[in-house]
Amino acid sequence: MKAAVLEGIERMVVRKIPNPILEDEASVILKVHACAVCGSDIRIYHYGNPRVHPPQVIGHEVAGEVVAVGSQASHLHVGERVAISADVPCGVCNWCRDGLGNMCATNYAIGYQFPGGFAEMMPLNATTVRFGAVHRIPDNLSYDEASLAEPLACVINGLERCNIALGETVVVIGAGPAGCMLMRLARSYGATKVLAVQRSSARFEVARRLGGADDVFSSQEADPVNAVLQATNGEGADVVITANSSVESHAQALQMARNRGRINFFGGLPKGSPAISLESNLIHYKELTMTGSHGSVPRQHRLALELISAGVIRAGEYITHHFTLDQIDQAFQAAEGRAGMKVVVHPQSH
Numbered sequence: 001m002k003a004a005v006l007e008g009i010e011r012m013v014v015r016k017i018p019n020p021i022l023e024d025e026a027s028v029i030l031k032v033h034a035c036a037v038c039g040s041d042i043r044i045y046h047y048g049n050p051r052v053h054p055p056q057v058i059g060h061e062v063a064g065e066v067v068a069v070g071s072q073a074s075h076l077h078v079g080e081r082v083a084i085s086a087d088v089p090c091g092v093c094n095w096c097r098d099g100l101g102n103m104c105a106t107n108y109a110i111g112y113q114f115p116g117g118f119a120e121m122m123p124l125n126a127t128t129v130r131f132g133a134v135h136r137i138p139d140n141l142s143y144d145e146a147s148l149a150e151p152l153a154c155v156i157n158g159l160e161r162c163n164i165a166l167g168e169t170v171v172v173i174g175a176g177p178a179g180c181m182l183m184r185l186a187r188s189y190g191a192t193k194v195l196a197v198q199r200s201s202a203r204f205e206v207a208r209r210l211g212g213a214d215d216v217f218s219s220q221e222a223d224p225v226n227a228v229l230q231a232t233n234g235e236g237a238d239v240v241i242t243a244n245s246s247v248e249s250h251a252q253a254l255q256m257a258r259n260r261g262r263i264n265f266f267g268g269l270p271k272g273s274p275a276i277s278l279e280s281n282l283i284h285y286k287e288l289t290m291t292g293s294h295g296s297v298p299r300q301h302r303l304a305l306e307l308i309s310a311g312v313i314r315a316g317e318y319i320t321h322h323f324t325l326d327q328i329d330q331a332f333q334a335a336e337g338r339a340g341m342k343v344v345v346h347p348q349s350h
Contacts, residue, residue, distance in 0.1 A: 002347070004328040005055045009048055016325055017057075019121060019304075025070035026126035028134075030082070033143035035117030036061035036319075037335040038151065039245070044111075045332060047271040051112040059345070060086035060110040061136060062097060062117035063146035073129050083146040084124070085133030085153055085301035086110050096131065102157070102295035109295075118328060120297030120347045133301035138309035144322075144344050145308055145315040148177075151342075152304035152313055153175070155181040155298035158266045159189055161291040161301075162239045171228055171237040171256055172342035173197040174244030174267060175207035175216070177318050177341045180264065182241055183211030188312055191239075195231055197224045197249075206341065219249075221295040228256045236261060243267050247276055254282045265292045318342045324349040 002019045020029050038061055044052055052058065063083040070307055071075050076082070088102025088108040096104050108114060108127065115122050124134060133153070137146040154177055164170060170186040172179050175198040183194045198204060207213045217227035230235060236258035241247045244267045253263045273310040282288065296304075308315045320340030323331035325347045335343040 001120040002325055003057050004325055006045065006052070006058050006219055007055050010046060012045060012328055012332070014328060017119070017346040020115070022068055023123065023125055026072040026129055027070050028066055028073050028076055028129050029068035030062070030064040030084075030119045030122050030124055031067045032062060032064040032119060032347045033121055034063045034147040035059040035345050035347065036147045036151070037331055037345065039335075041111070042332060042336050043270060049112065051107065051109065055104040055118045057115045057117075058111040058114035059118035059120070060112075061147045062110065062122070063143040064122070067121065075136070076129070081137040081143065081146070082134050083098035083137050083149050083301070083305060084110060084128070084135075085150050085298065087297065088114065088128050088132040091127065091131035091295070099297060100300065101131065101297050103256060118325065118345060118347065120325070131298075133296075133298035135298075135302050135305055138305060141305070141309055142316070144319055145210070146305065147344060148315040148318060148342060149160055149301055149304040149308060150296075151178055152181055152308065152315070153301040154178065154294070155185055156300040156303055157296045158182065158241060158264050158293040161293045162241065162262050162264050164189040164191055164239055167192050167324045168238035169193040169195065169232055170239045170241065171195045171197060172211070172213075173219075173242045173246075173249045173253065175203040175211060175213075175242070176243065176338070178266070178343075179243035180211035181313060182243055182320070183207065183213050184313060185307075187212055187238070188307040194230060195237065197228070202338075210341070225252050225255045229349070234259065234320055235259075238262070239264070241266050245273075247273055250276050251278060254279060254288060257286065257288055260288070261286065262289045262291065265290070266302050268294065299339075319344055322346060326350075
């Protein structure tokens with residue numbers, strides 16, 4: 001089969017590799033129809049990752065068709081359309097047994113230790129089939145839309161950490177695909193005012209259309225902290241979420257939050273980023289709650305598919321670019337260049 005193989009830092013090669021086989025009677029083989037590009041894929045491409053040992057096929061926002069099933073994976077059937085999530089619980093540690101597989105010390109993931117979706121086919125091993133997020137795609141969703149359940153599941157995880165209450169004000173710093181999903185879903189959680197902070201003005205309209213933001217402030221043209229304070233009568237926001245890779249935004253979040261506000265560091269920082277300097281007195285005197293979030297658990301991935309199916313998140317509107325597997329370099333350039341929103345690779349297209 002054809003696959004885009006990460007052979008080293010900034011070296012991705014599309015070439016033929018052996019077709020996957022059923023490793024055992026509990027495993028499954030998937031024909032990949034859609035694999036969206038994630039910011040973490042781009043970070044792996046540029047900087048590597050301790051869990052990724054080249055040569056490896058990366059890509060973890062996957063939707064496809066079951067083409068082979070082991071006898072012990074009887075809950076899945078050939079021909080079924082399924083979407084998968086990145087994080088794979090080991091299934092046996094205390095974290096996984098408590099339903100918190102993204103905290104698992106083993107830290108398995110699709111496109112990391114396990115082969116990913118930038119290939120015509122991919123194996124799902126027994127651990128993934130038994131404990132991971134392998135969910136049937138609702139009939140009203142395309143493969144493209146279903147592939148976005150993975151980032152939406154991460155958004156759900158982040159918002160669950162924020163404990164948004166009815167009538168609250170939420171600020172999201174970063175109007176990329178995840179940022180817009182965070183804005184839109186924050187409204188569903190009960191936020192009555194949603195504000196966006198975005199570096200470039202190119203995504204202002206997107207933040208309003210896809211995110212449903214009431215106001216969008218440019219972090220380049222003015223002080224975003226002052227803008228948020230002015231929009232909240234000087235009090236600040238109940239919840240501030242950093243959906244970007246900027247160290248500066250983490251410090252700004254503390255200043256934007258109102259007394260007893262909550263802050264979620266949703267976006268990870270690139271390798272080698274400088275240490276964050278935080279004014280701990282702000283946390284002390286404002287009694288702030290700071291949280292982080294990464295990845296998701298199978299329950300959240302299943303919920304993400306349900307929300308997309310119900311139209312709460314219109315996933316198709318987030319997809320702006322389509323590429324074949326042979327165009328993987330262009331796909332990564334489009335995603336990294338922020339020319340659009342979500343970029344989807346179609347391994348079955350030629």
